[in-house]
Amino acid sequence: MPASAPPALRDLKSLTDEQVSELFEDRIMERGIKYFEQGRILRPFVYRDSIMAECQGTLPENYYIRVDLRGGNMVASCTCPYALGYCKHIAAVLYGWLKKPGMFKDLGQSEDLLKKMDKGPLVETIIDMIKYDPDVVYVINLRLLPRPELPGFVEREMKNIFSEEFVDYLNVREIVKKLDIFREYASDIYQEGDIGTAMVVLRPVIEAIIDNYTNLDDTDGLMRNFFAAVMDLYGDIIPNYRMEGERRRFMNQALEWYMLAEWGLERVLRNFIRKETERLKEQKFMVNSVELRLADYKKSFITMGPKYSEEYEYVEERLERLEGLRADIKGHI
Incomplete structure (x- = not known):
């Protein structure tokens, strides 16, 4: 964890x-x-x-x-x-x-040796690495692609990684391994100071996990724990944005994800929002954001079908989520 x-x-x-x-x-x-x-x-x-x-x-x-x-x-x-x-x-x-x-x-010693190699032997070494572990292709593409092309590449690869309709718990580990390559690359470029590109790589990973989590057998919690690690990195990046509006935009995005997440990921996001809201000292802003969504969901009851329908239960559960989050945030004001 x-x-x-x-x-x-x-x-x-x-x-x-x-x-x-x-x-x-x-x-x-x-x-x-x-x-x-x-x-x-x-x-x-x-x-x-x-x-x-x-x-x-x-x-x-x-x-x-x-x-x-x-x-x-x-x-x-x-x-x-x-x-x-x-x-x-x-x-x-x-x-x-x-x-x-x-x-x-x-690995620093290996790095020094690679830097001294001529192009031909270096290419042969990379090909040998790919033969040993095909996932190295992800690393190479991420490192070599021009950064303006990264958004499209990451989006495509997320679709490929989550292409199966259902993934059993044994294969979840392989998916986590692939996704971790993207998380690690985002972490590297964040530490280099390129926070914009780090977010470009990281956000599709977060959204792909949320969109596909109900298709995974995550019995042992590997994907959930990995998701928490990805959100930790997301939280590390946000304070580096100088403009208050940008930081708030990313926190509102986390709130949107909180409303979409299922099967335990919502708990990870709830903890994340509470923790990061306190760290950024944005409790009042986030309470207002939560209350706006509460008002929208309450309005939807007006046009809703019979009580105890799936639609009604969905909205009722979302209201409970928002009220719980609001209580968490208010408890730290």
Whole structure:
């Protein structure tokens, strides 16, 4: 599960045993240490201010863990379904980073080698990577496409990724893996300072998940947790817009998504809106936005069909959503 951690760090090398232990309940930390000692950490990498690894869990598939340092704060995520904070897989990776940093292959060294390669060998290397993992094509296209062409490309790829009418829980993991390439690219260009392009990449991902979530068997919560990580990034980007109107536009967009989301994603969005509204100090604005939508839904009762019809129940549920969100926001004014 994605989460934010309090330690302020200069770099990942300055992370201490004490700081890591403070992030976890004792039982979670103990399980993480056990996982590390059992050799469950696979493919560990470090690149600049990020560490990445896979961890063998209880399911046949591995979980993907990423730890980033953003502005002195550490942010970690895992694709496992644990929903109560940092999980044992993150604990295992961080413990491994503390006790055996040499096991993490430094991608910066590979970057230096690639920069020195001639075009021919470089192309051959890329083709070999694609043969090993076809999803590398997404990475290449995102990196090489001119940025004005990104909106159309991302929209098309979202349709391709969600082309199946129904996806069982085993294949949800593959979809999350593909989507994470787009999230990671959005994160990279955001950190480069191009917040506009980051949003261009990120918003179609959010909308595709909301539109298609009811067609997925997300029993173990992988997609829901990934969605929370995507919304965390969306929230990181918003404050960087200087104009108040732009920040409010993005928050109103989150409110629209909240009204569309189903099957638990609405809870992720409700938490997001409450948290980001408080961070941006926009409680009064968001209460007004919620109340405008409440008024619109109440007006729709005038022309609605019989009580207890599907239409009536839909509107009634949306009213409850809005009232609950309004109460959340007012509780933090």
